Amino acid sequence: MLTLYGVYRSRATRPLWLLLETGTPFTHVPVIQAYRLPDPAAADAPLHTASPDFLKVNPQGQIPAMQDGDLVLTESLAISLYLARRYGGALGPQDDAEAALMEQWALFAATSVETPALEIMQAPEGAMGEGIVKVASEKLRRPLARLNTHLSGRDWLVGDRFTVADINTAECLRYAQGQTALLAEFPDVDRWLKAAQARPAFQTLWARRVAEPA
Template sequence: MTIKIYGSLVSRATRNLWMLEELGVDYERIDLDWIKQENRSPDYLKINPAGQVPTLIDGDVTLSESLGINLYLAQKFGGGVLWPDDDAGQARCIQWSVWAAGELEPAVYPRVYEFVFKKAKDRDDALIVKLAERTLPLLDLMEGALSASAYLVGDAFSVADLNVAGVMEYLDRSDFDIAQWPKTVAWYETTYGRAANQKVQGERAPVAEAMLKRIVEHSRSEG
């Protein structure tokens, strides 16, 4: 049965689309219109009670949380490649993914809110400074890890890299210059530039501007 991913190209579902492209696994993407509240329909709430995207359905497995979905996909389809064979490597993939969701995302996602969703005059400058202060030690940590090995878990690309880069993308989208962390810059360029992700980003680009404009106008009209 084909895997289903609920979520548009302008949502965290792109992290899962990237993973599915890496794995060469067939999937069907189902877009939900957030402005029309399709993510709050009774049918959708049955599969994701939080009313959020992405959600994955793979046979009788229904999962939410983009980075958790990627761990599942790597474990199921990426053995020896995106999912290391050894317990220690697998544990470190989980560690970096939990770090991306619990430490990195709270520091970098609110920047997107300030830079993409708000008008320049309405930005909260104090918050932007606070977020930058919170981000610096996280980038130092990554730089340290990437000074020891080419990728986050040893010398091969894994789900750890995909999950962390999928969150770091928010820095890219919110004017945050990472030049002072050269190993991280090189790693990000190689990782984010992978063909599988470029395919997803290539599909996203033509629809993103119009979709974001609509979302931003809606969120501004809601105050």
């Protein structure tokens, strides 16, 4: 039995998008971040990242987490890569070279894209926030240029088809999407990101995320 822990307003979107693409049956346990609750210790608090029952699944107290039979996995990108390999069909690797490329793009997204993209999304209003966005945008330009070159003349990152590499990379970059002028500097990235997000599975994911309380 496959179980995915984590609300839609979290990095759980990465494996949830993949599961929506494949239609794989799974149990969704919408564990919420403890810091988002007014009183996580309240008797009627929903299952959250500091709940003793969830800490048995992920002692680090973070979402997403996944259980598939005896296998427990944390780290959103590792979960997506596993699900793609195990249940993803064409979304996953078809040979060792594709597996390596999918891992490469996940590591690229995690180490070169996610942090500056999050800095952009979390920047406060005002002059200080503008400074943060400027510095973070500068950090993103080199990975975005690399991504743009790779996507020039291509629709998707690996193997001429939509795969887990697109899901993982697009979800890390999404945090910076509010910077439309930055994205416009990289037209092939912009086109690719919009095409990924136009997919029915992403649209369903987004509708469910929006429907969750902020």
